Amino acid sequence: MNSLPLGKITLFSDLHPKLYPAYFNYGTAGFRMPGKVLDSVLFRVGILAGLRSKKMDGKTVGIMVTASHNPETDNGVKMVDPRGEMLDSSWEVYATTLANSSTTEMFLSTLEEFVEAEKIDLSKPARVVYARDTRPSGPALVAALEDGFAAIGAEARNAGITTTPILHYLVKAINTKGTEECFGDDSEHGYFTKLSEAFKKLLLGKPTPSPLVIDCANGVGAPIAAKLAQYLAASMPMLLTNTAIDNPGALNNLCGADYIKTTQKIPPSLMTVLQPGQRACSLDGDADRLMYYYLDSRGQYHMLDGDKIAALVASFIVELVKAAGLENRIKIGVVQTAYANGSSTKYLSTRLPVKCVSTGVKHLHHAAEHYDVGIYFEANGHGTVLFSQQIQNILSGCQPSTLAQSIAINHLINLAQLINQTVGDALSDMLLVEVVLAHRSYGCVEWDSLYTDLPNRLVKVLVEDRNIFKTEDAERRLVSPPGLQEKINDLSHKYDSGRSFVRPSGTEDVVRVYAEAATKQQADELAFRIAGVVYDEAGGDASQRPMEFL
Numbered sequence: 141m142n143s144l145p146l147g148k149i150t151l152f153s154d155l156h157p158k159l160y161p162a163y164f165n166y167g168t169a170g171f172r173m174p175g176k177v178l179d180s181v182l183f184r185v186g187i188l189a190g191l192r193s194k195k196m197d198g199k200t201v202g203i204m205v206t207a208s209h210n211p212e213t214d215n216g217v218k219m220v221d222p223r224g225e226m227l228d229s230s231w232e233v234y235a236t237t238l239a240n241s242s243t244t245e246m247f248l249s250t251l252e253e254f255v256e257a258e259k260i261d262l263s264k265p266a267r268v269v270y271a272r273d274t275r276p277s278g279p280a281l282v283a284a285l286e287d288g289f290a291a292i293g294a295e296a297r298n299a300g301i302t303t304t305p306i307l308h309y310l311v312k313a314i315n316t317k318g319t320e321e322c323f324g325d326d327s328e329h330g331y332f333t334k335l336s337e338a339f340k341k342l343l344l345g346k347p348t349p350s351p352l353v354i355d356c357a358n359g360v361g362a363p364i365a366a367k368l369a370q371y372l373a374a375s376m377p378m379l380l381t382n383t384a385i386d387n388p389g390a391l392n393n394l395c396g397a398d399y400i401k402t403t404q405k406i407p408p409s410l411m412t413v414l415q416p417g418q419r420a421c422s423l424d425g426d427a428d429r430l431m432y433y434y435l436d437s438r439g440q441y442h443m444l445d446g447d448k449i450a451a452l453v454a455s456f457i458v459e460l461v462k463a464a465g466l467e468n469r470i471k472i473g474v475v476q477t478a479y480a481n482g483s484s485t486k487y488l489s490t491r492l493p494v495k496c497v498s499t500g501v502k503h504l505h506h507a508a509e510h511y512d513v514g515i516y517f518e519a520n521g522h523g524t525v526l527f528s529q530q531i532q533n534i535l536s537g538c539q540p541s542t543l544a545q546s547i548a549i550n551h552l553i554n555l556a557q558l559i560n561q562t563v564g565d566a567l568s569d570m571l572l573v574e575v576v577l578a579h580r581s582y583g584c585v586e587w588d589s590l591y592t593d594l595p596n597r598l599v600k601v602l603v604e605d606r607n608i609f610k611t612e613d614a615e616r617r618l619v620s621p622p623g624l625q626e627k628i629n630d631l632s633h634k635y636d637s638g639r640s641f642v643r644p645s646g647t648e649d650v651v652r653v654y655a656e657a658a659t660k661q662q663a664d665e666l667a668f669r670i671a672g673v674v675y676d677e678a679g680g681d682a683s684q685r686p687m688e689f690l
């Protein structure tokens with residue numbers, strides 16, 4: 141076991157001092173803050189990633205520089221473990237502690253304690269692969285990250301400007317290369333080939349889908365979707381919009397998956413583009429979330445969110461498993477969060493086991509791994525489907541006794557290729573939705589009619605310190621500030637089918653309030669009344685008090 145290269149780390153660390161008093165927290169999806177305060181954090185994450193790789197016996201670890209759905213001025217960084225999943229949560233605490241060491245000396249001593257506590261064998265190699273989205277602050281932050289790699293002596297591969305899900309794909313592909321569990325060729329070309337070939341096989345004999353309008357949120361999804369379109373060629377006509385990645389301030393602005401979910405409106409830029417009945421979808425800034433929507437014949441907007449995607453996909457997979465004659469061998473389950481619409485939970489739970497966990501893909505992913513086929517989608521459009529390795533082996537070794545069984549088994553095998561099983565992937569999920577719609581001969585209206593959403597509203601509240609908000613029961617109950625949950629309950633009981641909860645965001649400096657009720661007006665009113673109560677309890681500047689309905 142060698143020792144840490146303290147001299148080298150000191151030299152580099154002095155180039156990346158912690159200049160801001162801000163408290164850095166490895167939250168729902170890594171560190172996420174205004175890009176200008178993150179230089180020291182990126183440097184330290186570079187070192188941490190090297191150590192994570194050493195701890196994992198030299199396997200490749202991923203780093204993504206992105207702030208996903210956040211505004212363009214924010215940026216962030218998240219680490220990806222060797223199997224392509226989010227960083228193990230036990231290391232999040234170390235990441236937070238290291239990021240907050242105020243001087244190089246403190247950083248070094250914390251680092252030494254951490255290496256000791258984790259018993260990291262420093263003689264092991266360190267390998268990382270990293271990428272960034274299109275944010276203007278990205279290049280400088282990547283330079284800080286690279287200094288971290290140099291300081292710890294990590295072998296680093298730059299995957300350039302790409303989506304978060306592609307980075308996750310690359311990590312898994314690199315680490316499974318040459319093994320029985322080979323995930324695919326470890327390149328963007330490998331990713332596009334894997335997805336497009338599976339898609340074409342699944343659509344064989346089905347009519348070509350009508351053109352799909354894709355809002356790329358003016359982010360990295362734009363160039364990546366354009367490349368995907370080349371691989372798919374005529375099999376999937378796509379109309380890419382909001383592709384202005386070089387326009388300052390355009391990223392996620394009045395467009396993108398988060399805009400769709402929180403405003404429940406069509407992006408203004410699509411007003412003149414979208415025709416009644418036409419399918420449209422929005423990606424977010426790093427293309428890991430997907431929201432569908434359409435205008436009905438009266439020009440009215442309808443949203444098809446992560447819950448609707450889960451319902452569509454789950455019912456299709458259940459049917460295929462039955463048709464394959466494997467319903468007694470394959471345990472399928474769905475994982476949601478408290479944000480799941482009450483109607484979706486009702487729809488799904490009559491068909492499958494449904495589990496509710498805390499917000500954050502890492503929680504959903506781990507819960508989904510308990511099933512042979514685990515389907516998870518957050519209402520915000522972030523999700524995927526996991527096929528256990530054992531089930532994939534069963535599927536490939538199956539001896540079907542009828543043609544119908546053989547077709548169903550092949551479809552399941554191809555679905556496991558089409559779906560990016562490492563993490564939510566807007567483009568892979570989009571192809572999945574298109575496959576199911578084609579197999580069902582559904583348009584948006586038929587898909588939407590699987591169940592009727594309870595009207596709901598999501599509101600952000602700016603408070604002085606969101607850290608005072610603590611929750612339990614998969615974030616459905618507030619335990620702090622004391623007494624606030626009782627007020628939420630009292631208000632919710634005043635509305636038909638009223639349900640609401642409050643939780644601190646892990647990616648933005650806000651508290652989120654979710655409410656649903658029997659009518660749209662009631663859901664809006666409940667959300668804003670609770671937002672007001674939250675604000676009165678913990679708010680700051682009175683001009684930020686949520687005003688609607690109060």
Ligand code: G16
Nearest residue numbers: 168169208209500501645646647648
């Ligand atoms: C991230 C996480 C998601 C989570 C979302 C919002 O998404 O990966 O699982 O739902 O943040 O989290 P919060 O409500 O804690 O801010 P993304 O797309 O921003 O990376």
